[in-house]
Amino acid sequence: MKKTVLALAFLGVFGAFTVGCGGPSCESLCEEQSACEGAGEVDCAKSCADGKADVDETGCNAEYDKYLSCVDGVADICALSLDDCSSEITALGTCYTNFCKDNPDANACQP
Numbered sequence: 001m002k003k004t005v006l007a008l009a010f011l012g013v014f015g016a017f018t019v020g021c022g023g024p025s026c027e028s029l030c031e032e033q034s035a036c037e038g039a040g041e042v043d044c045a046k047s048c049a050d051g052k053a054d055v056d057e058t059g060c061n062a063e064y065d066k067y068l069s070c071v072d073g074v075a076d077i078c079a080l081s082l083d084d085c086s087s088e089i090t091a092l093g094t095c096y097t098n099f100c101k102d103n104p105d106a107n108a109c110q111p
Helices: 002-013 026-034 044-058 061-073 086-102
Strands: none
Touching: 026 044, 026 061, 044 061, 044 086, 061 086
């Protein structure tokens, strides 16, 4: 279950951004995963809203869209791990890192 919590935390960090028309959203995926056994309690609306602000600030929307699409395609969201969608996680992390190198004082770059 730790993998589920880690993946869920990653979702919250990177916000609510709807992919295309009718695509997956952070909040819907977060709520689905929160229902998994042992996931723990998460305020999906707040986590995703906070994350959306970061995604918008960094300009990493395309990378995030791909990440959400990947998570949405995982067969069992309750078994989601950081190994799932690893290339999308890497691309998103690289985008954030590059942004934060140039903008260390940006809100999205603060711990």
